[in-house]
Amino acid sequence: MATPYLDPGPAAREAGPDQQTAVDKALTLLKSLAEHDREIGVSELARRTGLTKSTTFRLLGILQRNDVIERVGSDYRLGPRLSDIGAKVYGPTSLVLRERLLPHLADLYELTHETVHLAVLHDTDIMYVNKIHGHRPARCPSQIGARLPAYCTAVGKALLAFDHDAAEAAIAAGLPARTDHTLSDPGRFRAELRRIRQDGIAFDRQEATPGLVCVAVPIMGPAGRPVAALSVAGSQRRFDPMRFAPALRRVAYEASRAVQRG
Template identity: 85%
Template structure:
């Protein structure tokens, strides 16, 4: 019996797509680029007519899903609000709770700093502050990356045996010539990270990019997130290790205190002074 499933937008021509398909195609194109794009260029890339693209962009703009900058368009702030909820309230709370510590790390380094969490075998960047020196990096707030080739990812996998073995089972694909792809060498690297409490990305995720990362330890001595400092591959990553350790320690204390406060019975810990 032939399948009655509707064709997916990826395999459908513009004529077969619904208005929702077309709108999502426009959003995906905007998401793939870090700059504003004009309606003519968006129409060309999506295969839509210019009039259709313009009409749909107007609807998306009214709903704050895209913003107009002159005659060009970019993703809107409403999408960011939605995106922060993709990985659940825990990631959102961590983002808000640890923002002051991320800012402290930035002030100590003036380099690009990240806050990330582990999601299955990937890491998700939940916050980022750009440094003074422009560095090409695949990291964006809300973006996912394979954990095995990033500093923050290795800092978290080192303390999560099941996730680390799952990542190895999926295959340690070489993203650059420096990526650790041998399971034995990768496990040895995770053992070193557990012993020293610090992880490095030496151009393993992207050429020209290096970073140093540490886990943020929550209740029970288990990591809940990771912080990193990133810059060009020639920067002295080890120089930032003391600042990272200090900020991660304070961030961990904040997480543990918040957890204890939320678990305390109503009224405890809030007795006014005599």
């Protein structure tokens, strides 16, 4: 199936392709790379963004020299510098949590050997502040520094369940279905958050990405409110989220103690 043309955004649409600045075009390329979890070639990027191949190749070279993207053979993907920038967007708190909780994320990985995440809540989105890829990687949209709507992710629901204002803001903004499994009905979504508050564990049952399932628990801070969430993710075809719930609870408990000690 052909990938649809990538909408570059309202400002670029108003300007038209001939009036877009080099910055507009470079950002369009970055958005296209960010929407896919695999490397993409020049021809495909040019087709997706509506840019010429020569312009695409020239801008990719500039972005590569600045470590914003990296080349893998003849294809391209987002680079480490962009992840570092993304992780700093929301201030030092996320960076402190990332460093302090890295040993616990590593513990979770050693216990599961699956893809594990650390995420924080920002408004009604979650931001991934750390990630370790598992031995059997699954198709997963998460990247360090990237944001996703909280309502359709396990880490997001684990955090929204304990933040009434953020949960209501997410519901008020709408719960558009990203997949056939997304909880887009406000009543069902509120019931899910009530269950999470009771059980202390959240699930993503292919709600953000088809074929991907995830289990998450919050990390509680000194005030009894969650400061972040840990998750384990895998392919729906082989991954049983309940299998990893005990390990996730143990690691989150130790992580919460570390945060509360300061």
